[in-house]
Amino acid sequence: MPVSERIAALHERGLLSATDVAQLVSAQHQLTVNVADKMIENVVGVFGLPMGVALNFLINNKDYVIPLVVEEPSIVAGLSGAARMARLGGGYTASATDPILIGQVQAVLDNNPEQAMATLLEHKAEILALANSLHPKMVARGGGAMDIEVFHHHAEQDGRHMVVLHLLVNTCDAMGANLVNTMCEGIAGLVESLTGGKVFLRILSNLTDRAIATAKVVIPTANLEGKGFSGEQVRDGIILANDLALADPYRAATHNKGIMNGVDAVAIATGNDWRAIEAAAHAYAARSGRYKGLTRWYKNPEGALVGEIEIPMKVGTVGGSLESNPSVKINHRLLGSPDATELASIMGTIGLAQNFAALRALSTNGIQQNHMNLHARSVASSAGVPDEHFESVVEGLIESGDIKVWKAQEIAKNLSRRIAQPEAGERYAACGKIILLGEHAVVYGRPAIALPIPLAVEAMVRREGQGINIVIPRWGLEQPVHANTQGLSGILAKILKDLDLDRENMTIEVFPHIPRAMGLGGSSALAVAILRALDAQFDLGMDNSRINELAYECEKAAHGTPSGVDNTVATYGTPLRYQQVDGKPIFRDLRLTEPLQLVVGITGRESLTADTVAQVRNAWTQHPDRYNSIFDQIGSLTEAAEQALEQGKLGDLGDLMNLCHGYLNALQLSTPELEELIHIARANGALGAKLTGGGGGGSMIALCPDNPDAVAQAMQAAGYETLSVTVG
Secondary structure, three states, X not given: OOHHHHHHHHHHOOOOOHHHHHHHHHOOOOOOHHHHOOOOOOOOOOOOOOEEEEEEEEEOOEEEEXXXXXXXXXXXXXXXXXXXXXXXXXXXXXXXOOOEEXXXXXXXXXXXXXXXXXXXXXXXXXXXXXXXXXXXXXXXXOOEEEEEEEEEEEOOOOOOEEEEEEEEEEOOOEOOHHHHHHHHHHHHHHHHHHHOOEEEEEEEEOOOOOOEEEEEEEEOHHHHOEOOEOHHHHHHHHHHHHHHHHHOHHHHHHHHHHHXXXXXXXXXXXXXXXXXXXXXXXXXXXXXXXXXXOEEEEEOOOOOEEEEEEEEOOOOOEOHHHHOOHHHHHHHHHOOOOOHHHHHHHHHHHHHHHHHHHHHHHHOOOHHHHHHHHHHHHHHHHOOOOHHHHHHHHHHHHHHOOOOHHHHHHHHHHHHHHHHOOOOOOOEEEEEEEEEEOOOHHHHOOOEEEEEEEEEEEEEEEOOOOOEEEEEHHHOEEEEOOOOOOHHHHHXXXXXXXXXXXXXXXXXXXXXXXXXXXXXXXXXXXXXXXXXXXXXXXXXXXXXXXXXXXXXXXXXXXXXXOOOHHHHHHHHOOOEEEEEEOOEEEEEEOOOOOOEEEEEEEOOOOOOHHHHHHHHHHHHHHOHHHHHHHHHHHHHHHHHHHHHHHHOOHHHHHHHHHHHHHHHHHOOOOOHHHHHHHHHHHHOOOOEEEEEOOOOOOEEEEEOOOOHHHHHHHHHHOOOEEEEEEEO
8 A cells, every 4th residue: 555545544443543644644743853852962853764564463362553663674564474374373462560660779888798688678668668759659550669679799899798779660651760760869878878888879770570571372383384385394493493592692692683673663663762672681581691582482282383472571651752752652542552561562472473474484485585575675765766667676676686776777767768658559458357166176077157357467569679578567577588488488489489470579568457376367368468469469360269269378388277267258358157068168158137346355475376276186186086076066056156146146146155165175275364364354244255266375255245345444454455346
């Protein structure tokens, strides 16, 4: 979403007030120079950092949108992804102890420290009463000085004794630094008289080991699967990475820095002292005498991954910069105005989530690949790339592998030059497709119902340049077409040779409007759009039947044994029933009594149809009777859905979609992301919801005749992209 739409979405969900929205849109939430000048000395300006939100957090069965102030790429995305994965297993549990802050009063003595310590303990009530008399309002709120402790140390240089009194203060919702310092100074004279020593230091300690936040998450291995790794591999990799942080201080420093990436971002957003929180965390990590990681990851008896964190977390929700910085006020409201204990629990959870995101990346594809996209965006921004080319330049940078400012400027310049040229031909469009029911079973002779996505891909052909080049700006793709290459280039080369166009000079430019590899027929739509543009530019006289035939050849080259549905819908653009009978495709147009309102939920996880088709075929080869029975059931549901469509019985159609998804799930084609989207759709009033296409990622569809906007917004709030489609 654009920034303005993100703000509007938070407002619609009641997380931001109208005043908050006005401040954010107008940038009046930012700290002004006049206010800053009253906060520190020698002010010359105000320094800005990005302020974003992490989504999907479920903590103690309560939903949170987490404000973050941070400049490092991947933290917001990593946290949101970790939260979404944890959410599938019930989210996080977290707690925090009372917000106790320790003040230290150092008395230096020549001798008899044991007697001085005993005297201080005997006069505990007197010391606490004096301390609390300095802040009666804190006592009235249930806080104040609660206890004392005494310790003995030797001064290393002059050899004298140091008796140190710890004053334990419950600061309630305040950060409490000034309060505790005042109390320590106020009792210094009494400590001197009781010990007979000389008081020197009287100040708080930032090792807040009496204010501890804990968080825990349990993630089933099925939810960890992805990026080519099994759930067990990801789980074991995370555990091994954590074990190294417990054994090796060099790894532990980086491990804990990753935890603090998340914690500090929330601390800054909420106006808390991130430096104090950092100091406490690292000191606590070394409390055993050896510096270690702050988290523990292990597998439970059921084999699930379990993560736990225990971290000092002394934070405040009143006073300090909260009173002077408008952004901080907005962020507290965004969190639901938690008290200090709840905020500490949230921040402990964020530390655990950020640690998971980092360890998962390290134990799979490595941290660098996950940084690549956001690094490319930062470089494109530094290069001054205009908004209309920004996404294309980012994709071009990643494709090139040379993520440099000069490369971004070069890509942007080439894009501007191309767009500035007068178009030598029209754009020709093709439809994407939605499989309503029948996917996979259709490969084995059962029927399928397919619906078109209008204007999914456009293409145009210009006679120019040397040789044949294909350009897809949205994908950052610009390359020559050669017969000896794999993928799109090789497939196009074969088609051009069949059409006797392989010696022509041309540029083929493609404009996709649906994401690739998401089960929406993008590859067929691309082929059909290109074929139509070639037909128009070179006057080939191809009818839809010939275009469909050639598009099917492209599908075979790309996907192995496709059903033929995708290319047919892409070519003809009408709802249809499709079935292979004796090896021949039989199509029948479907007549809808009323338009269908569908919402497509996009997982963002690419799905290769060839892989899932091969997976099902392998299973069918080993157990044909078992799988033919499932295909028969899907076929029966599809036939019933055909009748429901033509009779306008949308309630029945929704039930049939839900049943069909159950069988597709049994074929092991669903994923945690698809299941989450389907649950969201049904919970928000969709009549039916199921995966669509090959599965294994990709997309799902929801039938929403009355509330498509509500369903789409709920999916977007969970961090997914959506596409609203009206058919008929």
